[in-house]
Amino acid sequence: MKKLLTTLLIVFGVLSGQERTLTLEESLQIGLQNSKQIKISQAALKSSEVKITEVGSQMLPQLRFGASYTRLSDVKPFAVTVPFSPTPITIQETILNNYQLKFSLQQPLFTGFRLSSLKSAAEYNSKAVELEHTKEINEEALRIHQAFWNYYKAQKVLQLVEENLKSLEKHLTDTKNFLENGLVTRNDLLKLEVQYSNTELKRIEAKNAVELARSAFNKSIGLPLNSKSQVSAEEPTATPVTTKFDDLLSEALQAREEIKSLEYKIKAGEENIDATQSGWFPSVFLFGDYYYSRPNQRIMPLEDRFEDTWAVGVGLNWNILDWGETSAKTTQAEQQLIQAETAYQIIKENIELEVYKDYLTTLSEFEKVNVSKKSVEQAEENYRITKDKYNQQLATSTDLIDAEVALLNAQTNLTNALVDLELAKTKLEKSVGRRIY
Incomplete structure (x- = not known):
């Protein structure tokens, strides 16, 4: 100085x-x-x-965040007809709006x-x-x-x-x-x-x-x-x-x-x-995903509300043929x-x-x-x-x-x-x- x-x-x-x-x-x-x-x-x-x-x-570790919104076309609710029932039974209501928040964590291992x-x-x-x-x-x-x-x-x-x-x-x-x-x-x-x-x-x-x-x-x-x-x-x-x-x-x-x-x-x-x-x-990597979705595709039947789920695992990628x-x-x-x-x-x-x-x-x-x-x-x-x-x-x-x-x-x-x-x-x-x- x-x-x-x-x-x-x-x-x-x-x-x-x-x-x-x-x-x-x-x-x-x-x-x-x-x-x-x-x-x-x-x-x-x-x-x-x-x-x-x-x-x-x-x-x-690489942490990523993603978000999406999807508007679906209107379709008839999923329903089944059963004997002796005057009307079909609705199994799944139609959900037109889909929201998803996702956190992904990936750690290279090799x-x-x-x-x-x-x-x-x-x-x-x-x-x-x-x-x-x-x-x-x-x-x-x-x-x-x-x-x-x-x-x-x-x-x-x-x-x-x-x-x-x-x-x-x-x-x-x-x-x-x-x-x-x-x-x-x-x-x-x-x-x-x-x-x-x-x-x-x-x-x-x-x-x-x-x-x-x-x-x-x-x-x-x-x-x-x-x-x-x-x-x-x-x-x-x-x-x-x-x-x-x-x-x-x-x-x-x-x-x-x-x-x-x-x-x-x-x-x-x-x-x-x-x-x-x-x-x-x-390439081998460890991954983990956290979902916060409405509706959450893993929860059946689907409901028009936010639910959270997660997944962890180990992945492998190998480019067998890269043409030189x-x-x-x-x-x-x-x-x-x-x-x-x-x-x-x-x-x-x-x-x-x-x-x-x-x-x-x-x-x-x-x-x-x-x-x-x-x-x-x-x-x-x-x-x-x-x-x-x-x-x-x-x-x-x-x-x-x-x-x-x-x-x-x-x-x-x-x-x-x-x-x-x-x-x-x-x-x-x-x-x-x-x-x-």
């Missing part, structure tokens, strides 16, 4: 126009709470749970294992749907992770471009002073002004990228497109993957919800085969089981490929981060030396511009590499079956 209240307060703050900064944890909390896909999955889970109740109810098999199948299917629901939550969490970190990356790139603009502004001021003192040429100033304009174009593109990333982030957590949301996170750390691929794959094959779900579906398929084969067996219906249903159930078993093999192969791909991607992104860090160090040192030389008139404006561009590119590449590594690690966590929310 406390978590839900916190979520509502955060959402209300964002919707009211306040510029609210969200952490990754808060984003996941809001996004999973608002997710339409998860709501669909929850509805499917609820449906599978009540299916168990539906099947189980058929194993319990259904050829149909009901027990159907209930077991429903229970297995419900467990499968529950695992699919957990999988959907993890899938939604991954989408939120991606939107969050892409938004974070766009903000960082914009910040780098704006810092570069401030640095260029200072260089322009210094260069104008140099020009007034005759230390540089007009062409040197023009080159810096052109570079400043080019960087302003980059800022426009970076701002647009931020807005696009913000809108994608808003939609991923269920907020209106133009909500004034911000994200905040510590800079991702470049930690290497220390677990071997074989261990990751073994974990995935044991933990992935898709595999567990299909295992339950296979069990449900086996139970469905047993249920369809019940058509080859008889049971065989056809059994074959269908067997083929559905084959489909589930084949899908089980396919999903294991797909998971193996997915884990391997995510594992290699994570290793690759880690190497990119290391290379990018070295590039930033080299670019910073190159910029420092070039800037000192430029201030001493030992380097041209072209040299300074090249150093500025190289530094900005190196810093941007490092930001991209760090975020891509974070996303790669998150995706690897998900692919081995770990929760990422």
